Amino acid sequence: MSRVASFPGAKPANSDSSRKSQMSDFQECEVQNRRDQVDNKQSPVNLAVNVGGIRMVNPVTTGSGTFGFGPEYAPYLDLRQLGAITVKGITLEPRLGNPVPRIVETPAGMLNAIGLQNPGVEAFIRDHLPYLREVGVPVIVNIAGNTVEDYAAVAERLDQAPGVAGLEVNISCPNVKKGGLQFGTDPVMAAEVIGAVRASTKLPVIAKLSPNVTNIVAMAESVAQAGANALSLINTLLGMAIDVQARRPVLANVVGGLSGPAIKPVAVRMVWQVAQAVDLPIIGMGGITTAEDALEFILAGATAVAVGTANFINPRATLEVVAGLAAYCEANGIKDINELVGWAWKMSC
Ligand SMILES: Cc1cc2nc3c(=O)[nH]c(=O)nc-3n(C[C@H](O)[C@H](O)[C@H](O)COP(=O)(O)O)c2cc1C
Numbered sequence: 333m334s335r336v337a338s339f340p341g342a343k344p345a346n347s348d349s350s351r352k353s354q355m356s357d358f359q360e361c362e363v364q365n366r367r368d369q370v371d372n373k374q375s376p377v378n379l380a381v382n383v384g385g386i387r388m389v390n391p392v393t394t395g396s397g398t399f400g401f402g403p404e405y406a407p408y409l410d411l412r413q414l415g416a417i418t419v420k421g422i423t424l425e426p427r428l429g430n431p432v433p434r435i436v437e438t439p440a441g442m443l444n445a446i447g448l449q450n451p452g453v454e455a456f457i458r459d460h461l462p463y464l465r466e467v468g469v470p471v472i473v474n475i476a477g478n479t480v481e482d483y484a485a486v487a488e489r490l491d492q493a494p495g496v497a498g499l500e501v502n503i504s505c506p507n508v509k510k511g512g513l514q515f516g517t518d519p520v521m522a523a524e525v526i527g528a529v530r531a532s533t534k535l536p537v538i539a540k541l542s543p544n545v546t547n548i549v550a551m552a553e554s555v556a557q558a559g560a561n562a563l564s565l566i567n568t569l570l571g572m573a574i575d576v577q578a579r580r581p582v583l584a585n586v587v588g589g590l591s592g593p594a595i596k597p598v599a600v601r602m603v604w605q606v607a608q609a610v611d612l613p614i615i616g617m618g619g620i621t622t623a624e625d626a627l628e629f630i631l632a633g634a635t636a637v638a639v640g641t642a643n644f645i646n647p648r649a650t651l652e653v654v655a656g657l658a659a660y661c662e663a664n665g666i667k668d669i670n671e672l673v674g675w676a677w678k679m680s681c
Pocket of ligand 1: 397398591638675
């Protein structure tokens with residue numbers, strides 16, 4: 333996980349370390365935030381993208397569950413420079429999440445079994461949405477549920493809340509009415525959820541696919557038919573770790589979701605396959621740490637990207653990716669980043 337960004341425009345997290353010793357962390361961040369604004373305004377490249385009706389000034393958003401509700405990261409970067417902010421998964425009722433330990437570091441990644449800890453939709457709208465609205469970038473609300481009706485109710489409530497740009501539907505949740513089988517592992521159940529959310533809101537609906545399936549294209553086609561405006565992929569891969577001293581699983585939940593650089597090749601492969609089969613914009617994610625990683629997803633067919641686990645090791649990773657994308661386009665004579673979407677297969681046909 334200690335990969336140092338080396339791509340054009342992507343500054344390593346520790347590049348200013350000598351100066352840092354003379355400044356407080358807060359001053360350092362203020363200076364960096366002002367620098368972000370200047371850097372981004374100078375780019376002659378069009379970085380703006382449209383994800384199923386969500387207009388983003390650049391293609392970079394945050395991975396749900398890795399960026400809180402935004403203010404947690406405000407000391408480290410100017411949130412207004414993000415293409416969008418995707419918040420932690422929201423359910424109808426508040427949830428405390430799973431017992432600890434619920435996180436474990438793995439080679440080139442991490443396992444988490446947070447269990448969708450969140451304050452519930454009412455508290456989200458009351459306590460977090462006003463702040464996000466002030467930031468002024470599109471707010472994508474990730475939603476989850478135990479039943480189709482749960483998802484529909486959260487979507488309907490958020491539809492009436494000013495300041496929400498779109499809903500990202502996390503279908504990697506157990507369907508309690510079907511013995512706990514995940515919605516996202518069955519094309520029929522996945523379509524039911526997306527259809528119900530679609531019928532409950534006028535907001536753009538992004539279906540977030542689970543990679544824990546044998547045929548990702550079948551899942552994408554199913555949710556597309558059910559009315560999704562865009563797709564997000566991928567969510568975490570099911571995994572586990574065992575403590576050899578204790579001789580039992582590390583996570584209290586036994587299994588968890590693997591994320592980080594370890595999953596990037598799987599994610600790029602899935603974006604590549606789905607982009608060629610389904611005519612919907614894709615938000616690609618899974619192990620993006622640098623602009624070069626993001627470009628792999630864009631060249632595979634993603635219109636936008638989300639930075640997730642990387643935020644935990646470098647809270648400025650999102651904006652470094654934005655800067656690196658602009659630098660790549662400039663260096664390669666690309667005037668509009670949309671030209672690069674799917675290039676790796678479009679240009680080889
Ligand atoms: C701690 C943690 C919490 C997460 N919470 C959510 C969530 O609430 N909803 C969701 O759809 N995905 C959630 N994810 C999945 C991420 O949004 C993302 O899809 C996945 O981690 C792959 O991207 P990454 O490798 O860049 O982290 C979570 C991931 C992590 C690491």
